[in-house]
Amino acid sequence: MRIAVIGTGTVGRTLGEGLAKVGHDVVVGTRDPARTRARDEWQAMSLSLGSYGEVGTGAELFVNATNGAASLEALQAVGEEALAGKVLIDISNALDHSAGFPPTLFVSNTDSLAEQLQRAFPRTKVVKAFNTTTAAVMVNPGAVGGGDTTIFVAGNDADARATVAGVATDLGWTDVMDLGDLTAARGLEMWLPLWLRLLMALDGPMFNIKVAR
Amino acid sequence: MRIAVIGTGTVGRTLGEGLAKVGHDVVVGTRDPARTRARDEWQAMSLSLGSYGEVGTGAELFVNATNGAASLEALQAVGEEALAGKVLIDISNALDHSAGFPPTLFVSNTDSLAEQLQRAFPRTKVVKAFNTTTAAVMVNPGAVGGGDTTIFVAGNDADARATVAGVATDLGWTDVMDLGDLTAARGLEMWLPLWLRLLMALDGPMFNIKVAR
Numbered sequence: 232m233r234i235a236v237i238g239t240g241t242v243g244r245t246l247g248e249g250l251a252k253v254g255h256d257v258v259v260g261t262r263d264p265a266r267t268r269a270r271d272e273w274q275a276m277s278l279s280l281g282s283y284g285e286v287g288t289g290a291e292l293f294v295n296a297t298n299g300a301a302s303l304e305a306l307q308a309v310g311e312e313a314l315a316g317k318v319l320i321d322i323s324n325a326l327d328h329s330a331g332f333p334p335t336l337f338v339s340n341t342d343s344l345a346e347q348l349q350r351a352f353p354r355t356k357v358v359k360a361f362n363t364t365t366a367a368v369m370v371n372p373g374a375v376g377g378g379d380t381t382i383f384v385a386g387n388d389a390d391a392r393a394t395v396a397g398v399a400t401d402l403g404w405t406d407v408m409d410l411g412d413l414t415a416a417r418g419l420e421m422w423l424p425l426w427l428r429l430l431m432a433l434d435g436p437m438f439n440i441k442v443a444r
Numbered sequence: 445m446r447i448a449v450i451g452t453g454t455v456g457r458t459l460g461e462g463l464a465k466v467g468h469d470v471v472v473g474t475r476d477p478a479r480t481r482a483r484d485e486w487q488a489m490s491l492s493l494g495s496y497g498e499v500g501t502g503a504e505l506f507v508n509a510t511n512g513a514a515s516l517e518a519l520q521a522v523g524e525e526a527l528a529g530k531v532l533i534d535i536s537n538a539l540d541h542s543a544g545f546p547p548t549l550f551v552s553n554t555d556s557l558a559e560q561l562q563r564a565f566p567r568t569k570v571v572k573a574f575n576t577t578t579a580a581v582m583v584n585p586g587a588v589g590g591g592d593t594t595i596f597v598a599g600n601d602a603d604a605r606a607t608v609a610g611v612a613t614d615l616g617w618t619d620v621m622d623l624g625d626l627t628a629a630r631g632l633e634m635w636l637p638l639w640l641r642l643l644m645a646l647d648g649p650m651f652n653i654k655v656a657r
Contacts, residue, residue, distance in 0.1 A: 335553050339634070376656025385641075410641045418638030421552070425631030428598075428623045429655060438657035443589025444646055 232398075235260055235286045237305055238296035239267045242322060242366045246296055247278045249370025253401045260286030260309060287313025292320065292394070293355075299323040299344050300337065303351055315354040318391045320398070321345045321416070322361045322369075324423050333427040336420065345416035349387070358386035358395040359416035363426065365436035372403045372439075380439040381406045385415035408442060445611075448473055448499045450518055451509035452480045455535060455579045459509055460491045462583025466614045473499030473522060500526025505533065505607070506568075512536040512557050513550065516564055528567040531604045533611070534558045534629070535574045535582075537636050546640040549633065558629035562600070571599035571608040572629035576639065578649035585616045585652075593652040594619045598628035621655060 236247045237260045251257040257278060261267040264280040287309055297305045302323045325344040327337040338344055345359040361369045372378050382404045384392045396407045430436050449460045450473045464470040470491060474480040477493040500522050510518045515536045538557040540550040551557055562570040574582045576596060585591050595617045597605045609620045643649050
């Protein structure tokens with residue numbers, strides 16, 4: 232599948248490489264491709280880069296891997312028309328770093344970042360997924376728990392959730408839980424404060440949860 | 445240990461019975477013991493009941509198993525003096541049912557119910573624990589995941605956290621994670637929205653998470 236990953240940070244790079252490795256045709260969107268390519272961490276990467284304005288061309292699926300606070304602006308630069316009718320996997324988290332570490336959330340409880348994005352792009356099929364674990368585990372579920380941990384999808388369109396569950400399967404996930412409509416993104420995003428405390432207790436992000444039932 | 449469980453609902457009854465079964469001396473606190481005993485679900489129970497005013501006598505440890513919205517009032521009825529210097533395991537959740545199911549939280553993100561209780565009872569050692577799973581799993585961790593799932597403790601006093609971890613071990617828990625100070629209760633309480641969506645997806649509460657690392 233032709234996948235446009237929006238965001239050039241650790242999550243965008245790691246997920247872009249992971250998706251390319253399992254056979255997807257990946258392009259990573261950025262404001263200024265030349266400037267991104269000049270960054271140390273991008274010089275040795277074979278991933279294609281495209282400007283926000285061109286990255287959507289031909290893309291069948293989009294991934295929002297930007298910083299949560301910058302997501303709306305980045306996706307607006309990609310364009311409502313380019314995103315119309317497409318599935319958007321929203322990996323972002325609503326982290327508010329203004330009061331130091333650990334961050335709090337800038338939206339939660341009665342709303343979520345994913346729902347905000349869905350309202351901003353009503354013709355796009357937003358699916359919250361992958362935001363519950365670190366990038367290195369997203370693309371390599373075998374890295375923790377013997378490969379038997381859980382990842383989640385939530386979104387208003389059942390076919391879009393199935394598409395994203397398929398992408399997770401491509402990446403090696405064997406336990407993909409479908410949580411239904413996009414209001415479930417509140418729970419997936421509100422997991423972050425506990426994830427952050429686990430990060431602190433375990434002194435690193437290489438962990439994930441298994442829903443045992 | 446002499447343990448006073450505050451709250452006569454499913455959580456209080458189940459945890460009270462579970463703690464008694466592993467050898468603790470349990471009394472369950474209620475506003476009106478005669479009225480509680482007259483309830484169908486209490487008539488056949490061998491657990492002792494005591495009024496809020498007397499339940500603290502001799503108790504070494506307290507458990508707040510009341511509805512989150514009623515916790516402050518119930519603990520005030522037990523009394524600040526009775527709770528002073530003691531460990532209080534806070535199992536409650538900050539569920540706001542006013543807008544239907546699933547409930548939202550009435551405190552979250554930059555504060556937690558456990559921290560509110562700690563501020564109200566500054567001489568008490570509040571430890572958030574057990575709120576992340578259903579009562580039947582709290583007292584019987586073997587019921588899910590082959591007994592290998594995770595439970596958490598958070599509180600400002602390290603000895604109190606160790607005491608509560610010991611109570612968890614008494615109940616059969618083998619993976620008790622110490623998350624540090626009571627601000628971690630924000631994460632443990634903000635887990636609830638995802639727990640509720642898992643409850644919906646799995647059509648029941650018999651599940652728990654394992655932190656695989």
